[in-house]
Amino acid sequence: MTGGASEQAVLEQVPTQLYIAGEWRDGSGGGTLAVEDPSTGESLIDVADGQADDAMAALGAASEKQGEWAACAPRDRGEILRRAYEAIVEQTDELAMLMTLEMGKALAESKAEIAYAAEFFRWFSEEAVRIHGRYMVNTTGKGRILTMRQPVGPCVFVTPWNFPTAMGTRKIAPAIAAGCTMVVKPAQQTPLSMLALAKILEQAGLPGGVLNVITAKQSGAVIEPLIKDPRTRKLSFTGSTEVGRKLIEQSAEQILRVSMELGGNAPFLVFEDADLDKAVEGAMLAKMRNVGEACTAANRFHVHESLSEEFAARLAERMGALKVGRGTEPDVDVGPLIDDAQLGKVAELVEDAVQRGAKALIGGSRVDGRGYFYEPTVLSGVPEDARLLSEEIFGPVAPIATFTTDEQAVEAANRTEYGLVAYVYTRDLDRAFRVCEGIETGMVGLNQGVVSNPAAPFGGVKQSGFGREGGFEGIGEYLETKYVALGV
Numbered sequence: 001m002t003g004g005a006s007e008q009a010v011l012e013q014v015p016t017q018l019y020i021a022g023e024w025r026d027g028s029g030g031g032t033l034a035v036e037d038p039s040t041g042e043s044l045i046d047v048a049d050g051q052a053d054d055a056m057a058a059l060g061a062a063s064e065k066q067g068e069w070a071a072c073a074p075r076d077r078g079e080i081l082r083r084a085y086e087a088i089v090e091q092t093d094e095l096a097m098l099m100t101l102e103m104g105k106a107l108a109e110s111k112a113e114i115a116y117a118a119e120f121f122r123w124f125s126e127e128a129v130r131i132h133g134r135y136m137v138n139t140t141g142k143g144r145i146l147t148m149r150q151p152v153g154p155c156v157f158v159t160p161w162n163f164p165t166a167m168g169t170r171k172i173a174p175a176i177a178a179g180c181t182m183v184v185k186p187a188q189q190t191p192l193s194m195l196a197l198a199k200i201l202e203q204a205g206l207p208g209g210v211l212n213v214i215t216a217k218q219s220g221a222v223i224e225p226l227i228k229d230p231r232t233r234k235l236s237f238t239g240s241t242e243v244g245r246k247l248i249e250q251s252a253e254q255i256l257r258v259s260m261e262l263g264g265n266a267p268f269l270v271f272e273d274a275d276l277d278k279a280v281e282g283a284m285l286a287k288m289r290n291v292g293e294a295c296t297a298a299n300r301f302h303v304h305e306s307l308s309e310e311f312a313a314r315l316a317e318r319m320g321a322l323k324v325g326r327g328t329e330p331d332v333d334v335g336p337l338i339d340d341a342q343l344g345k346v347a348e349l350v351e352d353a354v355q356r357g358a359k360a361l362i363g364g365s366r367v368d369g370r371g372y373f374y375e376p377t378v379l380s381g382v383p384e385d386a387r388l389l390s391e392e393i394f395g396p397v398a399p400i401a402t403f404t405t406d407e408q409a410v411e412a413a414n415r416t417e418y419g420l421v422a423y424v425y426t427r428d429l430d431r432a433f434r435v436c437e438g439i440e441t442g443m444v445g446l447n448q449g450v451v452s453n454p455a456a457p458f459g460g461v462k463q464s465g466f467g468r469e470g471g472f473e474g475i476g477e478y479l480e481t482k483y484v485a486l487g488v
Helices: 007-013 052-070 074-090 092-103 107-130 166-178 192-203 219-228 241-254 276-292 308-320 340-355 406-413 429-438 471-476
Strands: 018-020 023-025 032-037 042-048 134-137 144-151 155-158 182-185 211-213 234-238 257-261 266-270 298-304 359-362 377-380 397-403 421-425 443-446 479-486
Touching: 007 092, 018 052, 018 192, 032 092, 042 192, 052 144, 052 182, 052 211, 052 219, 074 092, 074 107, 074 166, 074 192, 092 107, 092 192, 107 166, 107 471, 155 166, 155 219, 166 182, 166 192, 166 234, 166 471, 182 219, 192 211, 219 241, 234 241, 241 257, 266 276, 266 406, 276 298, 276 308, 276 397, 276 421, 298 308, 298 406, 308 359, 308 377, 308 397, 340 359, 340 377, 340 397, 397 406, 406 429, 421 429, 429 443
Parallel strands: 155 182, 155 234, 182 211, 234 257, 266 298, 266 421, 298 397, 377 397, 421 443
Antiparallel strands: 018 023, 018 211, 032 042, 134 144, 144 479, 359 377
16 A cells, blocks of 8 residues: 555555455355445445355465464564554555545544554564563472474454454464464454555565455354364454353353453542643543543543542533544544434433433534534533443543542452453552552553553453453463473
8 A cells, every 4th residue: 555645545445355375355145345434424335245155265265274384483472563554554544544444434533543553563583583482490409391382273253343453462462473374354344454454464475365255244153163264273352241152152152262351440549749740641642542542531520529529611612622523624623422322321321420410521422413422521520320431432532530538449340240451550569569469450650641552461351351461461462372291
């Protein structure tokens, strides 16, 4: 993908077919899937609608290639990732425009995601040559212990619509580095970013069959046969907890290695000694990244009663100053939600909170006109029984509740089945450690509103899933440990 970043030029350069065994081909059923522009509700382009037969062909290609790819030199695997990283950086404008068109986020945010996505390729290009085992004398002195790390085997990846490039590279990069082949099923709302990524990897020299991409309307009909096929050895899914449960059940039949990055309900705690300027700035990052459509988005704000009024006023002022509009337009801060169903859910949750006594300091309504826009919203005085304190909002809505003691804050933070990430603002070191240790999440942002980092392990606990992506830990998800007892 080269040239300017005009909308039409970008759409003309993106592939629209399935990518199987290194070839671009139509789906076996001949049907297509329309990709919608969420800012207008209109169709952008049609891509192939893959069927179960196509998925099985993709898995066949991955399985056939697995042995050869596992034997590929680690340095060669790393160099492919490095070339793909450089190509992504070079094509940032085009890839960002493509993402904005199909997903809706503001162009500046799309560019930030492209940079983030590319870093997974750079990080794991360096990890490919650092896969190692160990050698030691048996504790009895008789014989030796040898361990080696080997690729898990063919993987199936299901990626979400909210970060269509980064959630792909976060899975694909460690799999390539570890020597695994894969079949990727992107979300039906945002297939274009994944198809563009496949094209980049093809041009970077990734052998055909290592990466296979199936776009499809019916995710379950395509994924279930892959999960139940004994050739599949790992499943990695990013999406809702509800769907994740079903996939875990299906994966039990083959005893698959499974990684699940599921829903979130992130608490944002502001203690009485917090730096309020930093807390508000962090709140804007934690809440409004990706229009609030992120599993890491701050879902509920628990603020000490002595600061709640000022914090709410400052946050409302910042949220009210955001420009809402089509992501490709200049100076737009907040794009549309992904579709009408998501817009309806956000509106329903806000209405429920207001009916229970919450007050909208800013926003609180859909935006009139085309597209799936919702006003940036701050709600104060949110009661404990409001649904949006227990359900993931996935939109630009910040509900604020109060607490009096540290114990109340931690209890409120843990009052959820989820445990992905929490945000904590305090200048007291003892409190910081006590709260970070007491909160039941896989990640904590301490005095910062962004935790995502390719060099760090991303993942949750409880019903937010299991497994880690990124960091030194990320490649381990794609490696099996083999122990050899040496009788020497």
